[in-house]
Amino acid sequence: MVVASVAAVCLGALLGAWAWTSTSNTHDVVAVRATIARGETIDRADLMTVQVGVDPGLRTVAGGSLNDLVGQRAAMDMAAGSLVTAESVTRSVIPPSGQSVVGVALPRSLMPGEPVQAGDTVRIVATPGAQGEVTEGRPVEVTATVVGLHPGAEQDKTVVSVMVPKDEAGELAARAATGRVVLVLDSRER
Known part of the structure; x- marks a missing residue:
């Protein structure tokens, strides 16, 4: 009985020491x-x-x-x-020197069905006007890198923050403000 009591006290002391060191380990x-x-x-x-x-x-x-x-x-x-x-x-x-970040607010219908993620390469392409007029030649498009996505102020819109060369930022911002752009997701293969 005495041996069992001494063993129990020793075991309790060891468990107490272990608990104290594990909780006070900083x-x-x-x-x-x-x-x-x-x-x-x-x-x-x-x-x-x-x-x-x-x-x-x-x-x-x-x-x-x-x-x-x-x-x-x-x-x-x-x-x-x-x-x-x-x-x-x-x-x-971000953005590094010589680059700018432009926010493009888009409804889901003008974004790819595949979820867009930061780091993706995309193209923002100008769409026809309200009357359906299309400019001669190739449509205007800007290649960009997605740096973030945020909920838009308007319901059903997402603001896609894209990084573009500084000299293309003004034109992209002006086109994005018209709401007549679509986002194209390019290959993620590197």
Whole structure:
């Protein structure tokens, strides 16, 4: 009986020690000290290291990598106090120099039946006017890369944000504003 009691006490102590170490196991990770807007260059003063118990499913950046983040750009808005993940930062900014992003609001009927995704190559093609007039030659089209999709202000419309060369952005924006354009999805084969 005494041996069983001693064994039970020892087992309880071991379980208690294991529970304490598993719940108090913290790691140094990078957190945001001051809010960083998407696209901004990250400064050392914007970041800090904190000790937290991190779930293995969360892909945080280790505290030792803080200096590697300095000079990169915020891939999304990062609020002060939030943890930094690998997806939060990027070495590039959208749009890069020489490129512009144009929003094209389209109803479902003027988009492909296949879901459009960021990174897809598309063409925005001018459609005939209200009277059905078609210009001579090939229709006007602009090749672009999809950078995002957002619900439009009008019901049944989706705003497709596309990246185009800077010198084509004005014409595309003017044509998109008329509502007389259609989106063509090109091959995803790379």
